[in-house]
Amino acid sequence: xxxxxxxxxxHNGLIKGSFSCIxxxxxxxxxxxKENKNLNDFLNLTEDLALEQAEKIDGKISRREKIGxxxxxxxxxKDNILVEGYKTTAGSKILEDYVAPYDATVIEKLxxxxxxxxxxxxxxxxxxxxxxxNSAFGVVKNPADTSRVPGGSSGGSAVAVAADxxxxxxxxxxGGSIRQPAAFCGVVGFKPSYGMISRxxxxxxxxxxxxxxxxxxxxxxxxxxxxxxxxxxIFDSTNIESKKTxxxxxxxxxxxxxxxxxxxxxxxxxxxxxxxxxxxxxxxFELKExxxxxxxxxxxxxxxxxxxxxxxxxxxxxxxxxxxSAKDRNLLDNYLESRTKGFGDEARRRIMLGTYxxxxxxxxxxxxxxxxxxxxxxxxxxxxxxxxxxxxxFILAPTTPTPAFKIGEKKDPLSMYLSDIYTVPANLAGLPxxxxxxxxxxxxxxxxxxxxxxFNDHLVLEIAQIYEQSNQ
Ligand code: GLN
Numbered sequence: 001x002x003x004x005x006x007x008x009x010x011h012n013g014l015i016k017g018s019f020s021c022i023x024x025x026x027x028x029x030x031x032x033x034k035e036n037k038n039l040n041d042f043l044n045l046t047e048d049l050a051l052e053q054a055e056k057i058d059g060k061i062s063r064r065e066k067i068g069x070x071x072x073x074x075x076x077x078k079d080n081i082l083v084e085g086y087k088t089t090a091g092s093k094i095l096e097d098y099v100a101p102y103d104a105t106v107i108e109k110l111x112x113x114x115x116x117x118x119x120x121x122x123x124x125x126x127x128x129x130x131x132x133x134n135s136a137f138g139v140v141k142n143p144a145d146t147s148r149v150p151g152g153s154s155g156g157s158a159v160a161v162a163a164d165x166x167x168x169x170x171x172x173x174x175g176g177s178i179r180q181p182a183a184f185c186g187v188v189g190f191k192p193s194y195g196m197i198s199r200x201x202x203x204x205x206x207x208x209x210x211x212x213x214x215x216x217x218x219x220x221x222x223x224x225x226x227x228x229x230x231x232x233x234i235f236d237s238t239n240i241e242s243k244k245t246x247x248x249x250x251x252x253x254x255x256x257x258x259x260x261x262x263x264x265x266x267x268x269x270x271x272x273x274x275x276x277x278x279x280x281x282x283x284x285f286e287l288k289e290x291x292x293x294x295x296x297x298x299x300x301x302x303x304x305x306x307x308x309x310x311x312x313x314x315x316x317x318x319x320x321x322x323x324x325s326a327k328d329r330n331l332l333d334n335y336l337e338s339r340t341k342g343f344g345d346e347a348r349r350r351i352m353l354g355t356y357x358x359x360x361x362x363x364x365x366x367x368x369x370x371x372x373x374x375x376x377x378x379x380x381x382x383x384x385x386x387x388x389x390x391x392x393x394f395i396l397a398p399t400t401p402t403p404a405f406k407i408g409e410k411k412d413p414l415s416m417y418l419s420d421i422y423t424v425p426a427n428l429a430g431l432p433x434x435x436x437x438x439x440x441x442x443x444x445x446x447x448x449x450x451x452x453x454x455f456n457d458h459l460v461l462e463i464a465q466i467y468e469q470s471n472q
Contacts, residue, residue, distance in 0.1 A: 001019055001023060001024070001027050003024070003027060003028060003031065003164050004024075004167070005164075005167075005217055006167070006217060006218060006220070006221055007069060007070065007073050007167055007168070007216075007220070007221045007224055008069070008220075010024065010072055010073050010167060011067070011069055011071075011072070011073075014057070014061060014067065014071070014072050015061070015067070017061075020054075020058050020061075021054040021055075021057040021058045021061070021071075021072040021116070022051065022054045022055060022058055024054070024072065024074070025050050025051060025053075025054040025072075025074060025116055025118070026051075028050075028074045028118055028165065028166060029045060029047060029050065029118065031164065031165060032045065032118070032119065032160075032165045033045075035163060035165070036165075038141065038146065039140060039141050039143060039146075039159055039163055040122055040137075040138050040139065040140050040141065040156075041076075041121055041122055041140050041150075041155070041156040041157075041159035041160045041163065041165060042076070042119045042120065042121055042122065042156065042160065042165070043079050043087075043089060043091075043119075043120050043121065043122050043137055043156070044079070044086060044087050044119055044120045045118065045119040045120075046077075046083060046086050046117050046118060046119050046120065047119075049083070049085075049086070049117055050074070050116045050117060050118045050119075053111070053114070053115075053116045053117070054072065054116055056114075057071050057072045057114060057116075067114065068113055068114055069224060070110070070113040070114055070115050070224065070225075070228060071113070071114030071115075072114065072116060073114075073115050073116060073167045073168065074115075074116045074117075074118040074166040074167050075110055075115045075116065075117055075118065075166060075167065075168050075169065075170065075225075076117075076118055076119055076120075076121050076156075076157055076160040076161075076165065076166040076168075076169040076170070077107065077117060077119070077120055077121065077157075077169070077170050078120070078121050078123055078127075078154050078156065078157050078169070078170055078171050078172055079091060079120040079121055079122065079123055079156070080123060080126070080127055080172060080202060080203040080205075081104045081106065081107065081170055081172070081201060081202050081203075081212065082100035082101075082102060082103060082104045082107065082201040082202075082203075083100055083103060083104070083107050083117060083120065084100055084101065084102050084103045084107075085099065085100065086099065086100060086120065087099055087100075087120070088100040088120065088203065089120075089136075089137070090123070090125065090126050090127070090203045091122065091123040091124055091125040091126065091127075091134070091135040091136055091137065091153075092125045092126055092136050092323075092342065092343065092344065092347065093136040093324060093341070093342050093343075093344070094317050094322075094323045094324045094338070094339075094342030094343055095203075095317075095322065095323040095324070096136070096323065096324060097323065097324075098322060098323045100201075102201065103201060104198075104200060104201020104202055105198035105200045105201055105229075105233045105235060105236070106170060106197060106198065106201070106202075106212055106229040107201065109228055109229050109231075110170075110225075110228065110229065113228045115228075118165075118166050119160075119166075121154070121156030121157045121159075121160050121169060122135050122137060122138070122140050122155060122156030123135060123152065123153045123154060123155065123156055123157075124152040124153035124155070124177075124346070125343070125344045125346060125347050126203065126205055126310070126314065126347055127153040127154075127172055127174055127177055127203075127205045127210075128153065128205065128310070128346050128347060128350055129152040129153050129346060129416070130151060130152045130153070130176070130177075130180055130416050130417070130419045130420055131149035131150075131151065131152045131155065131405070131407075131410065131416065131419075132149060132150055132151070132152040132153065132155025132156065132181070133149060133152070133407065133408075134152070134153075134344060134345075134346045134347075136344055139407055140155040140156050140159055141159070141407070142159065142184060142185060142404050143159060143162050143163045143185065144162070144184075144185065144186060144404065144443070144444055144445055145404065145443070145444060147406055147407060148184075148404040148405060148406055148407060148444070149184065149404055149405060149406070149407055150162075150181050150184055150185050150404065151180045151181030151182075151183065151184035151185065151400075151404060151419075152177060152180070152181055153172075153174075153177040153181075154169075154171030154172065154173070154177045154178050154181050154189075154215065155181045157169035157170065157171040157178075157181070157215050158171070158181035158182050158184065158185040158187055158189065158215055159181075159185055161185070161187045161215050161216060161217060162185040162186055162187050167216070167217070167221065168214055168215065168216040168217075168221050168222070168225050169214070169215045169216075170212055170213070170214060170215075170225075170229075171189065171212070171213060171214075171215050172202055172205070172210055172211065172212050172213070173189075173191035173210075173211050173212075173213055173423075173427065174205050174206050174209045174210045174211075174306060174427060175209065175302050175306060175420045175423060175424040175427050176191075176399075176419075176420045176422075176423025176424060176427070178190065178191050178213045178214075178215060178435075179191055179399050179423050179433060179434070179435035179447065179449060180399060180400055180419060180420065180423055180435070181215075182215050182399070182435045182447060183399035183400050183435045183437075183445065183446055183447025183449075184400070184403065184404040184444075184445065184447075185404075185445060186437045186440075186445030187215055187216065187217060187437065188215065188216050188217065188218060188219055188221075188222050188434065188435070188436050188437070188464070188468075189213070189214075189215045189222075189434065189435045189447075190213045190214055190215075190222045190226060190432075190433075190434045190435075190460075190461070190464075191211055191213045191426065191427070191432065191433050191434070192211055192212075192213050192226060192230065192432050192457050193211075193430055193431060193432045193454050193455050193456075193457055194208075194209070194211055194238070194427075194430035194431075194454075195238050195239055195240045195430070196211070196226075196230050196239075196240070196242055196432075196455070196457055197211060197212045197213065197226075197229055197230050197239070198212075198229075198231075198233035198235060198236040198239045199211070199212065199236050199238070199239070200233055200235035200236045204309075204313040205306070205309070205310060205313065206305065206306040206309035206310055206313070207238075207309055207313065208305070208309060209302075209305070209306060209309070209427045209428070211427075212229065213226070214226055214229075218468060219434070219436065219461060219464045219465040219468050220465065222434070222461070223461045223465075226457070226461070230242050230457075240455075242455065242457065251284065251285075251286070252285055252286075252393040252394065252463075253285070253286045253287075253288055253391070253392040253393050254277075254280055254285050254286065254287050254288065254392060254393070254394060254395070254396050255288055255289075255290035255384050255392035255394070255395045255396075256277060256287060256288065256289055256290065256395070256396055256397070257289075257290050257291065257292045257295065257384075257395060257397055258289060258290070258291060259291070259292050259293070259295045259296060260292075260295070260397035260398060260422050261273075261274075261397075261398075264401050264418060264421070265398065265401045265402075266401060266402045266403065266441065268441045268442065269398060269400075269401070269402060269403060269441045269446055270398070272438070272439055272441055272446065273397075273398045273438065273446070273448060276438045276439065276448050276467075277396045277448070279467075279470065280396065280467070282470075283466060283467070283470055288390075288392055290384045290392060290395070291380075291384075292377075292380045292381065292384065292425065293380060294373060294376045294377045294379075294380050295377065295380065295425050297373050297376075297377070298377055298421070298424050298425045298428060299417060299418070299420065299421055299424055300370075301370045301373045301374050301377065301428060302420070302424040302427070302428060303353070303417060304353075304357050304366050304367060304370035305367070305370050305371065305374060305428075306350070306354075307350045307351075307353040307354035307357060308354040308357050308358050308366075308367050308370075309354070310347075310350045310351060310354050311350070311351045311352075311353075311354030311355045311358065312354070312358075314343075314347065314351055317338075317339065317342060317343075318335050318338065318339070319334050319335060319337070319338025319339065319342070320334070320338075323342065324338055324341065324342040325338050326338040326341055346413070349413065357370075374428050377425060377428050377429055378428065378429040378430070381425075381429045381431060381451075381453075385453040393452075393453075393459070394450055394451065394452045394453070394456075394459060394460065394463055395450070395451040395452075396448065396449070396450060396451075397422055397448075397449045397451065398422055398446070398447070398448065398449060399422060399423065399435040399446070399447035399448065399449040400419055400422060400423070400446070400447065401418065401419065401421055401422065402419070403440075403441045403442065403444035403445065403446050404444050404445075405419075422449060423449070425451075426451050429454070430454055431451055431452060431453065431454055432451070432452045432454070432455075432456060432457040432460045433449055433450065433451040433452070433460065434449070434450050434460050434461065434464045435447035435448070435449050436448050436450070436464050436467060436468060448467070450463055450464055450467075
């Protein structure tokens with residue numbers, strides 16, 4: 001069977017009896033099994049769980065019970081989010097055989113809503129990377145051009161959606177890991193405001209930046225998933241109850257930051273993005289050039305704060321409590337061996353950088369200073385979003401400086417880090433941001449980024465939908 005493209009297609013098809021949930025789920029699983037050898041977007045399938053859920057939904061339909069919008073919808077989960085009873089590797093050798101002992105809050109919510117969890121997707125080790133080349137379990141290929149990367153770190157989730165291996169997927173975004181792969185693969189990727197979605201059961205990378213979010217074929221589907229998984233959770237103290245902000249979508253002002261079109265941006269991508277942004281005036285919005293003067297420091301600040309938090313969060317993988325153990329009889333050698341063999345190069349690099357930035361004598365010069373500049377970056381956004389006459393309602397910018405690059409092209413870590421230049425500011429400031437497909441450059445998909453004021457997640461999604469519909 002041809003797999004449906006959207007959540008409402010699934011819902012209508014199931015209700016009308018065009019296909020059963022078992023049929024749909026089996027077709028999905030078969031397509032993955034056939035194509036995963038090449039694309040490598042899935043690390044594990046949760047086949048039993050998926051079929052059990054699908055059977056339950058078919059039962060409900062045959063008893064003529066009402067089914068909710070997400071029932072029967074196949075969802076792929078980034079493999080740093082715990083699904084009880086299944087392996088959760090975080091893309092690392094150190095967790096190769098780790099089986100999740102409980103469900104993450106987002107998984108509990110998806111299961112309750114009747115979603116069919118189909119499998120766990122590939123990622124850069126512990127979500128550190130921009131290409132999914134840092135996975136201990138092989139590179140993921142971009143279906144738009146298999147010689148290119150899908151972006152990262154949620155590369156597997158972006159590919160799973162783009163290749164019709166599932167309807168929607170969950171990813172995590174610490175510095176751009178949902179939006180950047182979404183842009184590279186031509187799908188929608190939404191990073192909610194920090195605190196909107198519980199991080200309980202997400203394997204921590206950098207706790208003050210990490211946020212779970214959806215990847216989907218359209219904005220409506222991303223919104224639906226977001227509405228199901230958000231909300232207060234006692235297991236995450238940084239999590240808040242979301243308040244729906246009332247907005248009038250008309251006569252809104254858009255800020256276009258000069259700093260997001262500077263050095264290093266691909267010329268054709270720049271022109272294409274500017275053309276798409278200009279279309280917003282036809283949609284009734286007012287465009288205004290703005291400045292985010294501290295954004296030039298965003299990448300440097302991100303790589304200090306993120307690495308510091310990574311070094312603390314990854315300290316728990318000591319070869320004793322979790323996962324891989326070198327089983328050396330001497331305790332100190334066991335720590336050393338387990339971590340040396342268990343972690344890949346990028347994880348080790350960041351642990352060392354972070355440990356250095358936090359060490360006595362350097363903490364003030366690096367970590368504390370980066371925290372101060374983080375505040376300045378946040379204040380830049382607060383200023384442009386102020387309700388005063390020159391304030392704007394949201395920001396438009398490119399998601400990435402270039403389209404997807406070739407596998408193996410970026411050997412130098414610094415050049416890899418530069419692909420996050422337009423995505424990290426929203427993480428540092430805790431803001432909601434979405435990437436939506438906005439055409440192609442040399443045949444490769446690119447993304448338009450919409451950034452909104454903190455906790456105005458609904459506004460960001462509504463604006464994205466207006467733009468998406470205007471393109472249909
Ligand atoms: N690419 C960025 C990094 O390597 C972002 C990762 C993420 O958002 N998880 O840190």
